[in-house]
Amino acid sequence: MLNRVVEQFGLQFSSMSEVEDSHSSTVYKITLLNGQNLFLKIPYTRLKYQRELEAYEILKGRVAIPELLDYWSGDEECPGALLLSELKGKPLTTDVSPAASYQVGVLQATMHTIEPPAGKELTGIQNEFLNWSQFIEKQFYSFAEDVKEVVDEGIYKQSIKKYEEMKQQIPAPDGPSFVHMDFRPANIIVDGDKVAGMIDFESVRFGSTEIDFTKLYRDFLSFDPSLYQAFKEGYQTIRPLIDLDVVLPFYLFTDAFNSVGWCKRRGIEKNAVFLEENLERLKEFL
Template sequence: MDQLAYVIKKMNLHVLAVEGVPESFSSAVYRLKLSSQETVFLKIPYTTEKLVREAEALEVLRETIRVPDVLDYWEGDEEITGALLLSCIQGQPVPKKVDNKLAYDIGVNHATLHTVTPDVTKEYRGLSNVYEEWGTFLNKQFYNFAKDVEGAIPADLYDQTLELYEAWRKLLPPPDGPCFIHRDFRSANILTSNNQVSGIIDFETARFGSTEIDFTKINRDIFLHNPGTREAYQEGYRSVRPLIDLDMILPFYRFTDAFTSLGWCRQRGLEKHQAFFDENLAILKGLLLAFR
């Protein structure tokens, strides 16, 4: 019995149809139509840590922002890490072409997400608070991926990257937080309907930390391809809470995102992700050349 059939049986689901979900890289995600005619999503994270974190994040956020409801939770067994059954939010991922109206609403929703702070009276199982050790957290993330990048790019390029990282991170502004941070806030995880945000999904890498890391992927996916959207986004964001100086942090995080994406590609297999590897290598080379 394959993994999906096994989980469906364990969760006692009566399924009429199954459809795979693209753009899901750290979990197996399926769109299910149940015998009740309800459409739901079944998410099977690759690790128990991601399962617990996702469920906890959805519980923390459900009173603040539109996120999926947890309809069922299976803790797993010796065969499978576990699974979540999630409600369906109507909408589609952010399109490639984004206008200022949608960018403004994305800013409002992102800022609202960042208004969520850790409850000091609560002990979290999955949502760690890394704010007080923010520099240590950044270093750990960077150098963990660096192990996979080493040997995949020319040695001089690798050494230059590490040197620039060490010099650049010392120039960052003080952390902004502690706030709830998504850490994968990209177009595919922002659902829209009628040119407005209808919901946010995929919280398996979330933490409490500094907001500065959370603008990286919308810069890559939206701002750089749609002139004027950054300004509209910032206006929407500032209508909810103050915004850190993006001019100071976006270049650094574009640089680290390009480098760590190379490591991610090697971890997941270059045979599947060579195009993404090449794209990020070109970005890294361009940024290193600019800062010589």
Template sequence: MLPNRIMEAFELDIQRLEEVEDSKSSTVVRCELTNSETVFVKIPYSKIKFEREREAYDILKNNVRTPSLLATWEGDDTYSGALLLSKLDGISLAQQKASPNIAYEVGILQGNMHNVAPSDKTVLKGIDNEFSNWTGFVERQFYSFAEDVKEVMEASLYKKAIVHFEKLKELLPAPDGPSFVHMDFRAANILVDDKGIAGVLDFESVRFGSTEIDFTKLYRDYLSKDSALFDAFQEGYKTVRPMINLELVLSFYQFVDAFNSIGWSKRRGLEEHFDFYKENAERVKDFVL
């Protein structure tokens, strides 16, 4: 579960280990130490994801609450690297009973994150600024995953999906940013405690870009369940920064998310991720048929 070389690098005196189940991409291990402290070790899927995650903690410091980055290990020929993270108390938003008050706070959280802009003074190795050619970035991601989707999707449905993408792309408003965009801002990556929002997790996919892409997964998993949640979220967000017209972008990015998720499932192993693949295949059909 946790290689000895990583435990030795972080000098961890471990009493109990438990792998975190909801980490779709990287390996995350909860470590209970003999001194009663709890920390987390994250082993990102790739080197670029390791670099993004490491840089994000410094960028978000004093802007958004995150776990503390206690130490890093640069990796070797087998592992991309590892991050030692403090524990944030709380449970995921996905486990919390939904309420407009919490949705309002989530809006503030995401607004604060989107207010973080790229700095001219900092050279980053992992986090790219995609804002200047935002449409090109979205296209590159879509057509990269399309190569995988083509292998598992019926040909006529695949063609309709491509046409759907090109049609909706032309209707997008001007990009909003450049902002720090999480790219995986979903309920499972937001922690809540008895006081409200405790923090946000998982920065291996982050970019600087347009905010419009960043509402999709939260809407899919949480905000779409109740219009009161959606309204409260937007009100909270607007206390920090202006909110784009989500009606103009959500349909496009929900479709792109479902399509790209099919490609991701194929790329990472269809058998292992079959349920995720099947769920998103049905979503694509709903969009284009």
């Protein structure tokens, strides 16, 4: 299938290597004969391909993202493929300056200003905003079936009770906004103190902004108060920021729970470290 995709795009390259930390697509870094780097992305499903394609159309010229150079709608064996330019830099880490964190806030807030396009029918990106609480609940109880097979009965029952209690405290959703759904350091590219942009749009929706702070806080903002403060300041230059102290506990809890279920679905052995991390987080909440 890879050979067919390469042939479809007419690529002449000197090297190709698979990119790690890509969980719902197969991604290759390709160096062309002229030394230029490109990325070839093959989503796992047709829906994920369609979401990516629509996201590039919606975000182009509005938020810093790679350039969509070409795409192929696939065939009976391939769900589709996208050829993307390279964003110069590396994935975000906690070693960056507050100035970079400020720019991450600006980037995310700018994305959150984007509303569902009027008069345009989307086939990949769903608008979940009007039924946001049902959307979150559906995700939670879907993963619950997997979590039940991983944790003991006591932890499972405690988790369900905790969810039902915490969901009552969540304020009205903030949106409808374009939400990334996987806004984490691996998908934010920085070059020194400059944020180059963001990648990976196979899970995007129109929904409530509150869900997009979860993974960023879990993997980045929670480690350094100065980074957290700078992020909030950057975000607020574009749009008002919701009360994260109110919503984050609920979303961090559901993220830990859902991530345990995700590890069960994707394979406990190959996701053992991530599984243990989330089991610990879950137990802390309980």
